[in-house]
Amino acid sequence: MGRSPCCEKAHTNKGAWTKEEDDRLVAYIKAHGEGCWRSLPKAAGLLRCGKSCRLRWINYLRPDLKRGNFTEEEDELIIKLHSLLGNKWSLIAGRLPGRTDNEIKNYWNTHIKRKLINRGIDPVSHRSMNEAASNPESSPATATATTPNNSTTTTISFSAPITIPKKEEVFGLKDEIFNNNNNNQQLQEHQPRRKTERCPDLNLDLKISPPYQQQQQQNSEMKTGTRICFSCSLGLEKSQQDCNCSQSINMVGCSNNGSSICYDFLGLSALDYRSMEMMK
DNA sequence: AACTCGTACAACCGCGCTGGT
DNA sequence: TACCAGCGCGGTTGTACGAGT
Numbered sequence: 001m002g003r004s005p006c007c008e009k010a011h012t013n014k015g016a017w018t019k020e021e022d023d024r025l026v027a028y029i030k031a032h033g034e035g036c037w038r039s040l041p042k043a044a045g046l047l048r049c050g051k052s053c054r055l056r057w058i059n060y061l062r063p064d065l066k067r068g069n070f071t072e073e074e075d076e077l078i079i080k081l082h083s084l085l086g087n088k089w090s091l092i093a094g095r096l097p098g099r100t101d102n103e104i105k106n107y108w109n110t111h112i113k114r115k116l117i118n119r120g121i122d123p124v125s126h127r128s129m130n131e132a133a134s135n136p137e138s139s140p141a142t143a144t145a146t147t148p149n150n151s152t153t154t155t156i157s158f159s160a161p162i163t164i165p166k167k168e169e170v171f172g173l174k175d176e177i178f179n180n181n182n183n184n185q186q187l188q189e190h191q192p193r194r195k196t197e198r199c200p201d202l203n204l205d206l207k208i209s210p211p212y213q214q215q216q217q218q219n220s221e222m223k224t225g226t227r228i229c230f231s232c233s234l235g236l237e238k239s240q241q242d243c244n245c246s247q248s249i250n251m252v253g254c255s256n257n258g259s260s261i262c263y264d265f266l267g268l269s270a271l272d273y274r275s276m277e278m279m280k
Numbered sequence: 281a282a283c284t285c286g287t288a289c290a291a292c293c294g295c296g297c298t299g300g301t
Numbered sequence: 302t303a304c305c306a307g308c309g310c311g312g313t314t315g316t317a318c319g320a321g322t
Contacts, residue, residue: 016290016316038307054308055291090310101310106289 013047017056021046025053026061059102066098070107078104078112083126 013021028044034057036043037050046053070078074096081092089101089108096104108123116123 014292036307049292051293051308052291058309059290087311102290105311110288 012041012049012052014052017048017060021048022056022061025057029057029061055102059100062100064098065100070099070111074099075112075115078108079116079126082108082112 017025024044024046028040028046032043037054039050040046040053041048041050044053048056077096078092081095085091087105089105093099093101093104113123116126117129120129121127122129
């Protein structure tokens with residue numbers, strides 16, 4: 001049995017959106033909020049598939065979109081995140097406020113790929129072209145998350161190949177961090193094993209720090225000892241299993257003694273709403 | 281002016297995941 | 302446990318537009 005179509009294609013418009021359609025969609029979402037995409041077109045009086053409405057809103061009509069050219073900083077951040085996450089455009093977009101996964105994907109394919117090739121870097125493996133060609137099966141990069149005790153910077157080294165972690169592996173790690181006190185060991189076990197340094201000249205070290213304001217907030221929380229764990233921040237503080245506020249963790253994890261970072265693997269403590277949604 | 285080609289990006293499609301029943 | 306609906310993601314396609322000839 002095949003999958004049922006997401007909408008009745010015979011009665012839906014396709015192709016470019018008109019101004020009137022945009023206006024209807026924006027007006028409806030402003031009045032009723034996002035969600036229920038399947039029923040939205042009918043309710044909003046649009047002859048469009050729900051998926052199409054969602055895409056139009058997310059990629060083009062959302063008021064918080066930045067639009068305009070990518071900055072050099074955004075370029076470099078995309079490159080570094082891509083070397084770590086691969087084609088996980090939604091995750092990458094989660095680190096670039098105002099940018100959408102589609103926008104970043106397009107930008108990658110049209111600009112950054114060429115830019116990397118011009119630099120002699122393979123856009124897939126993020127290593128020098130010669131090396132990538134001679135060792136095609138090797139993985140793109142190695143991520144080593146190190147969090148010095150009194151630092152809020154996560155350092156990720158790309159100097160040797162790794163296996164790109166699946167989303168559930170990355171966030172599964174987060175879950176394990178919350179559920180296990182022995183996090184140094186846990187993290188080390190999850191870190192991809194370093195092979196020999198294959199491209200020492202290619203230094204794509206990524207340092208992800210919380211934005212300035214968040215960093216300041218972190219500092220003040222550290223002083224006052226009021227940090228809450230990821231579970232608590234989601235309103236799950238009643239869950240003994242998930243809440244580790246009472247546990248002291250010395251590397252990556254949650255601690256209320258003010259000496260470490262909450263759920264900060266890969267700098268994800270600064271996740272915005274979109275990222276949080278993707279983690280669910 | 282007309283045509284071709286390349287580029288950029290909006291939009292579509294199919295699949296996987298998740299939650300509800 | 303199986304099934305289904307809905308949503309979200311990533312890959313691909315379609316098309317507008319500008320540059321070059």
